[in-house]
Amino acid sequence: MDDLALRLAIGDLNAAYADCIDDDRLEDWPDFFVENCRYLITDRQSHEAGLRHGIIYGASKGMLTDRVMAMRKANIFEPHRYRHILGPPQIGRVADGIAEARTNFLAVRIMHNGDSQLFATGRYLDKVAIAEPLRFVERLVILDSRKVDTLLVLPL
Amino acid sequence: MDDLALRLAIGDLNAAYADCIDDDRLEDWPDFFVENCRYLITDRQSHEAGLRHGIIYGASKGMLTDRVMAMRKANIFEPHRYRHILGPPQIGRVADGIAEARTNFLAVRIMHNGDSQLFATGRYLDKVAIAEPLRFVERLVILDSRKVDTLLVLPL
Amino acid sequence: MDDLALRLAIGDLNAAYADCIDDDRLEDWPDFFVENCRYLITDRQSHEAGLRHGIIYGASKGMLTDRVMAMRKANIFEPHRYRHILGPPQIGRVADGIAEARTNFLAVRIMHNGDSQLFATGRYLDKVAIAEPLRFVERLVILDSRKVDTLLVLPL
Numbered sequence: 222m223d224d225l226a227l228r229l230a231i232g233d234l235n236a237a238y239a240d241c242i243d244d245d246r247l248e249d250w251p252d253f254f255v256e257n258c259r260y261l262i263t264d265r266q267s268h269e270a271g272l273r274h275g276i277i278y279g280a281s282k283g284m285l286t287d288r289v290m291a292m293r294k295a296n297i298f299e300p301h302r303y304r305h306i307l308g309p310p311q312i313g314r315v316a317d318g319i320a321e322a323r324t325n326f327l328a329v330r331i332m333h334n335g336d337s338q339l340f341a342t343g344r345y346l347d348k349v350a351i352a353e354p355l356r357f358v359e360r361l362v363i364l365d366s367r368k369v370d371t372l373l374v375l376p377l
Numbered sequence: 378m379d380d381l382a383l384r385l386a387i388g389d390l391n392a393a394y395a396d397c398i399d400d401d402r403l404e405d406w407p408d409f410f411v412e413n414c415r416y417l418i419t420d421r422q423s424h425e426a427g428l429r430h431g432i433i434y435g436a437s438k439g440m441l442t443d444r445v446m447a448m449r450k451a452n453i454f455e456p457h458r459y460r461h462i463l464g465p466p467q468i469g470r471v472a473d474g475i476a477e478a479r480t481n482f483l484a485v486r487i488m489h490n491g492d493s494q495l496f497a498t499g500r501y502l503d504k505v506a507i508a509e510p511l512r513f514v515e516r517l518v519i520l521d522s523r524k525v526d527t528l529l530v531l532p533l
Numbered sequence: 534m535d536d537l538a539l540r541l542a543i544g545d546l547n548a549a550y551a552d553c554i555d556d557d558r559l560e561d562w563p564d565f566f567v568e569n570c571r572y573l574i575t576d577r578q579s580h581e582a583g584l585r586h587g588i589i590y591g592a593s594k595g596m597l598t599d600r601v602m603a604m605r606k607a608n609i610f611e612p613h614r615y616r617h618i619l620g621p622p623q624i625g626r627v628a629d630g631i632a633e634a635r636t637n638f639l640a641v642r643i644m645h646n647g648d649s650q651l652f653a654t655g656r657y658l659d660k661v662a663i664a665e666p667l668r669f670v671e672r673l674v675i676l677d678s679r680k681v682d683t684l685l686v687l688p689l
Binding site for chain 3 (some may be wrong): 380385388389392393395396399458460461462463465483485487490491492493494495
């Protein structure tokens with residue numbers, strides 16, 4: 222895959238991933254990851270300090286599926302949606318069938334009553350397996366702010 | 378037109394459309410549509426329920442022109458501008474000279490006194506006539522929130 | 534450099550520029566400009582009125598370096614960061630080794646305590662020297678709002 226094709230493909234992956242969440246098709250969300258994946262939502266300062274834990278964490282596709290099921294069952298949170306606005310992906314090192322990429326994002330949260338607010342900004346730090354279809358080996362969601370709403374239940 | 382060219386051209390169309398509105402050149406806005414067009418601002422829930430009406434509706438280029446003229450004449454609203462931030466377009470089905478596309482957007486509203494606020498987020502669902510220059514056959518503006526400000530007078 | 538390559542290269546320049554600021558690597562910020570540059574933050578109305586001064590102004594790379602050093606030394610402001618969300622660049626006239634481009638942006642400000650808010654929206658009006666690496670000959674930051682926070686100390 223040449224440079225441009227990779228850039229476009231990762232941009233499309235990012236867009237499809239965001240749509241999946243924003244459209245509340247969360248059952249499809251784990252399919253964006255390989256079996257042996259790592260998904261982590263953390264904040265910039267924890268990330269820079271080298272901390273490996275996070276607010277939401279998954280070390281396999283199965284854990285992500287479990288999380289979605291728990292979320293659907295418990296359902297104690299106030300219904301809401303996100304709208305992701307993504308910048309273009311910046312492609313980093315490509316080696317051994319894995320491409321590194323990072324992408325800035327902003328997420329607006331829309332509550333059931335229609336109230337909208339700026340919810341989170343940050344950066345995706347990704348490792349993408351270059352195969353058809355593209356899948357995340359790792360997606361680190363680095364939030365800009367440590368002040369994380371207690372309502373962070375949906376993936377970002 | 379190949380895939381990449383189409384993607385770039387629709388991205389350019391989106392950008393020019395947003396600039397036209399954000400720069401208050403509303404008289405040029407109808408020119409982004411073919412004569413026999415459909416323009417609709419609605420919200421996600423109404424759209425999913427299959428409702429065909431909306432907050433702002435135009436079934437021809439002439440109706441869009443009329444709307445702009447009325448807006449300029451009446452002019453009873455408090456002056457304000459938008460700033461659109463657009464994601465990349467996702468191209469869907471292309472057939473019979475029409476390309477389907479969807480694009481996420483965020484609009485900030487800047488009031489005359491300088492106050493800025495997150496005004497709307499949502500998705501454009503478009504049908505674009507593939508001819509030079511590109512024009513919208515249909516642009517559905519699907520707002521994420523039902524809570525629509527009474528000040529929605531400018532197109533989005 | 535063909536059309537597409539230029540578009541991608543300017544998109545990358547924009548992304549690297551934003552990352553430099555958002556990552557607080559301000560000492561590297563002047564390197565995005567040629568020696569004989571012009572950097573200006575102003576608002577739309579002042580810009581349209583033809584006013585040449587601005588809120589932050591630099592007429593050479595040296596002036597930008599001085600500004601960063603002063604900022605680091607004084608350090609009387611409350612620590613904060615930005616997160617830029619950028620639209621795609623629109624390329625204008627290309628002549629004599631200079632490409633004109635404009636790009637919409639939104640900046641969120643994240644305070645040290647974690648509070649985030651929509652800080653500024655606007656448009657970059659750029660002149661870019663087409664050489665390896667790409668550098669700004671001129672970057673005008675045209676804010677949508679005249680109401681500028683007194684806390685505007687970081688470049689945008």
